[in-house]
Amino acid sequence: MPLIANNLFFRFNNNQDFLLENINLELHRGECMALLGENGSGKTTLSKLLIGILKPEKGEISIDGEKIRDLPLAKIGERIGYLFQNPNRQLFCSSVEEEVGFALQFRKSERGESEKIVSELLGFFQLDHLRAKFPFTLSQGERQRLALAAIMALDPPFFILDEPTTGLDPRRKEELFFYLQKLLKDNRGILLISHDHDFACNLANQIGELKNGKLETGVIKC
């Protein structure tokens, strides 16, 4: 079942024009939709609407047939992994290892299972040697990878990634590309917000551009 947005209208201030008007989108598992648009066009805002941090003035968002409006954030987080545009804003633990394992320590799981998942993720994102470090002393790219690893821990079926490639070096970017491709093959759905035209074009099978509050699909060609 997909992530669906229907006729969304949103503005931050009631006496302003709408920042987002009549937005419709549908994201299925195994598919990647890329969202492009100029600075300030409302990409981040739209993504926050989709995961329920912000509420639309009109319109409805649903995931697997359930309305986002009715779900607590914790339940949404189990279904959609959200990468904040600024990784600093979503790191809050005292060590890298704890950060990745945070979501796991509060759910029932087999002994040793959490450790295994954490080790795998740390290994994949090449954070192994940084295990014990305080997340805020990591480099920008390391923090970005850590934030990614942390949301992957819950293994949600959908991902919304707000500019995941910022701060990554070419090698790390390529690795991220292959990782996202693997997620798609594993039947996950990804909404990718990016300014990186090539990255987006190569990964996505649907490209949308936010412009003057409207979401236009099929305009940008790869």
Add this chain to the structure above:
Amino acid sequence: MLKQLDPRSKFVLSGVIATLAVIFNHPFFLAPILILALGLLPFFACNLIQVFSRMRRLLVILGGLVIIQAIFYPGTTYLFTIGEFSFISLEGILQGTSLVLRLFIILCCGLILASSPPAVFVQGLVAWSLPYELAYMVSLGIRFLPLLREEANDVFTALQLRGIDLKRMPWGQQFKIYKSLFFPLVTMAILRSKQIALSMEARAFRAYPRRTFLHSLRLKKMDFTAIFLSIFGGFTLIILHLKGLI
């Protein structure tokens, strides 16, 4: 609109009102002062209803203060006596009421001052030759708090999105989470303030003993009127009071 007054005029005005609130002691005098202060606030574009609805809890605490004062303040005229114990003196009630009126008056003074943006406020302080580092620190503090709150908000959003439903968690686990957040959040705040200090210095803050401002402050006719009226009115009332006339 009085909101446009120079911050220095606002200082004088609220200073005079606060002084009056400290010198006068009887609710009969404090009440009109409070009414005056409340009457002024709308001219400073302050939405009273909004302010008071945000401070509901404070109002409850203040109500509690009056009651406590009324019960325990030693007086001569008691309203209730049970056996050897006397409760609720008239003096106590007066005292409690004065206290609350006073707090409200000072609150109004704060609101008057807050009607200027922090930057203008700093400029006012500097114009009165307070060292601008100090003035700047004050305003930075004021601005830093909302920033911190916003960051903490984001962290709690991120926390919930990691599948943690704080509301439905047992107390013990909630406590554990708050405890684990404490250290990183504080460290974050410290790193953050260091960053701000650094970027201020990088932009030549404190490099020269004097500085200029983008917009210069100048006292206008309205300011002189406001300053004159508040000082004159304040003095008159205080002198009348000292002579025992009111």
